[in-house]
Amino acid sequence: MQLLKDKIRKDAKIIEDRIVKVDGFLNHQLDITLFNEIGKEFKRRFSSKQVTKIVTLETSGIAIASIVAQYFNCVPVVFAKKHAGLNMNQDVYEAKVYSYTKDQEYTIKISREFLDPNDKVLIIDDFLASGSALMGLINLLSQSGAEISGAGIVIEKSFQGGRKLVNETGIQLESLAIIDSIKDGQVYFVTR
Amino acid sequence: MQLLKDKIRKDAKIIEDRIVKVDGFLNHQLDITLFNEIGKEFKRRFSSKQVTKIVTLETSGIAIASIVAQYFNCVPVVFAKKHAGLNMNQDVYEAKVYSYTKDQEYTIKISREFLDPNDKVLIIDDFLASGSALMGLINLLSQSGAEISGAGIVIEKSFQGGRKLVNETGIQLESLAIIDSIKDGQVYFVTR
Numbered sequence: 001m002q003l004l005k006d007k008i009r010k011d012a013k014i015i016e017d018r019i020v021k022v023d024g025f026l027n028h029q030l031d032i033t034l035f036n037e038i039g040k041e042f043k044r045r046f047s048s049k050q051v052t053k054i055v056t057l058e059t060s061g062i063a064i065a066s067i068v069a070q071y072f073n074c075v076p077v078v079f080a081k082k083h084a085g086l087n088m089n090q091d092v093y094e095a096k097v098y099s100y101t102k103d104q105e106y107t108i109k110i111s112r113e114f115l116d117p118n119d120k121v122l123i124i125d126d127f128l129a130s131g132s133a134l135m136g137l138i139n140l141l142s143q144s145g146a147e148i149s150g151a152g153i154v155i156e157k158s159f160q161g162g163r164k165l166v167n168e169t170g171i172q173l174e175s176l177a178i179i180d181s182i183k184d185g186q187v188y189f190v191t192r
Numbered sequence: 193m194q195l196l197k198d199k200i201r202k203d204a205k206i207i208e209d210r211i212v213k214v215d216g217f218l219n220h221q222l223d224i225t226l227f228n229e230i231g232k233e234f235k236r237r238f239s240s241k242q243v244t245k246i247v248t249l250e251t252s253g254i255a256i257a258s259i260v261a262q263y264f265n266c267v268p269v270v271f272a273k274k275h276a277g278l279n280m281n282q283d284v285y286e287a288k289v290y291s292y293t294k295d296q297e298y299t300i301k302i303s304r305e306f307l308d309p310n311d312k313v314l315i316i317d318d319f320l321a322s323g324s325a326l327m328g329l330i331n332l333l334s335q336s337g338a339e340i341s342g343a344g345i346v347i348e349k350s351f352q353g354g355r356k357l358v359n360e361t362g363i364q365l366e367s368l369a370i371i372d373s374i375k376d377g378q379v380y381f382v383t384r
Contacts, residue, residue: 019279028280029306030269032261058251062222063258063269069224070259077222077255083275087211087293088220101279114221 001041001176005189007034008155008177014185019101026126026154027060035067038176042124042152043071045174049149051075051122053115055141057097057108057133058082064154065124072122078115080108080137089113093143097136100129108136110144117145128153128175131162138169150174158190193233193368197381199226200347200369209374211293218318218346219252227259230368234316234344235263237366241341243267243314245307247333249289249300249325250274256346257316264314270307272300272329281305285335289328292321300328302336309337320345320367323354330361342366350382 013021025031051072056065057080065077081088082097092109099106115121123137134151141148148171156163156175166173178190205213217223243264248257249272257269273280274289284301291298307313315329326343333340340363348355348367358365370382 015279021279023281023303024306028270028273028303030258030261030271032258032266032269035258036262036266059254059273059275062251062254063271066222066224066227066255066258067262069222070228074224074228077224078220079222079251079255081220081251083251083294087207087213089215102275111215111220114216 001038003034003037004154004177007031008187012187014182014187017182017185020155020157020179020182020187022155026064030063032067035064038064038154039068039071041176042068042122042174046122046150046152046172049122049172050120051149052118052120053078053122053146054124055080055110055115055121055137056124057137060126061124064126068124068152078110080110080140082106082108084109093140095136095140098130098132100132108140110140112144115141115144115146119144119146120149121146122149123151125151126154128156128162128166129160131160131165134162135165138166138171152176155179193230195226195229196346196369199223200379204379206374206377206379209377212347212349212371212374212379214347218256222255224259227256230256230346231260231263233368234260234314234366238314238342238344238364241314241364242312243341244310244312245270245314245338246316247272247302247307247313247329248316249329252318253316256318260316260344270302272302272332274298274300276301285332287328287332290322290324300332302332304336307333307336307338311336311338312341313338314341315343317343318346320348320354320358320365321352323352323357326354327357330358330363344368347371
C-alpha cells in the first residue's frame with residue numbers, strides 16, 4: 001500500500017536500525033484518515049471472505065480494527081485483553097504472548113461469550129514481527145471453534161520470522177507494508 | 193441519548209448495584225454501529241466548538257474516540273498511555289490517575305510532541321464516575337497549554353461525584369447517558 005509506505009518513509013523514526021517507531025500516526029497519535037484508507041485496502045484484499053467479527057489485541061490494534069470494521073458492514077470488534085480489570089469475567093479463552101517492546105510475557109484473554117463456532121473472524125493488528133502476538137490470537141481463536149477468515153497486518157518486519165509461523169497455519173495473511181530490511185536509518189520494503 | 197440508554201437497559205450487566213458492566217458493546221466487544229451514533233451525537237453537542245485533536249485514555253476510550261474523530265473532520269486522536277513500552281519517548285506530559293476497577297494508581301503519559309498550545313482538544317472517554325481519569329487528563333492537557341474545547345463521556349455515574357470536579361474547571365461536559373442510581377439490578381437514568 002503505497003500511501004502507507006510513503007507515510008512510514010516520511011514519519012517513522014528508526015531506532016538502532018531495528019525499531020520502527022510509528023507513534024506519530026499509528027500507535028500513540030492516530031491518523032484516522034490513514035486508518036480509513038487501511039480499512040478500504042483490507043476490504044479489497046479480503047473481499048472474497050466472510051467476516052462476522054474482527055478480533056484484535058490490546059492496545060495498538062484497537063483503533064485500527066474499529067475503523068476497519070466499518071468496511072466490513074460494521075461487524076463487532078472484540079479485543080483480547082492484556083490488562084484485565086477486576087470486573088472481568090473469569091470464563092475466558094486465553095493464550096500466552098511475549099512482547100519484545102515491553103520485554104514481558106502476557107496472558108491475553110477474551111470472554112467466551114464473545115466468540116463462538118459460527119464466527120468467521122478477521123484478525124487485525126498493527127505489527128507482525130516474531131509472530132508471538134498473532135500466533136497467540138490464532139491459538140486463542142482456535143479454542144473457540146471460530147473460523148479464521150484471515151489476518152490483516154499494517155506493518156510487517158519480514159526479517160523477524162513471523163510470516164513463516166502464520167503460513168504454516170494456512171491462514172491468509174495480508175500485510176500492507178512489508179519491511180525487508182533497515183540500514184543506516186533507511187527502511188527498505190519488499191516489493192511485490 | 194435514547195439509543196444508548198436502551199442499550200444499557202437491555203445489555204449491561206449490573207453487579208452488586210454498583211458496577212455497570214458494558215463488556216458486550218462498549219469495552220471488550222465493541223458495537224461499531226452504536227459508536228457511529230455516539231460520534232454523531234457528540235458532533236451535535238459540540239457543534240459550536242473548534243476541535244483540532246481528540247484526546248482519550250488507554251484502553252476503553254480508544255475505539256470510541258477513533259470513531260468519534262470521523263465526525264470532527266478526521267482530526268488526529270491521541271491517547272494517554274497507562275502502560276508505556278520500552279520505546280516510549282521520555283519527553284512526556286504526565287499525571288496520576290486512580291483506577292477503581294483495577295484498584296491501582298497509574299501514571300498516564302502523552303508525548304509532548306503530540307500536544308501544543310495551538311491545539312483545541314475534545315476529550316472523549318467511556319465512563320465518568322469519581323472523575324479521577326478525566327481530571328488527570330485535564331491536568332495533563334493544561335501542562336501542554338492546549339485549549340480544552342469540551343469533554344464527551346459515554347456513561348456517567350452521577351452518584352460518584354465526578355461532575356462536580358469537572359464543573360469547577362468550567363469545561364463543557366456532555367454525558368450521553370447519566371445514571372442517577374442503581375437499585376435491585378435496575379438502572380435509573382437522570383432525565384433531562
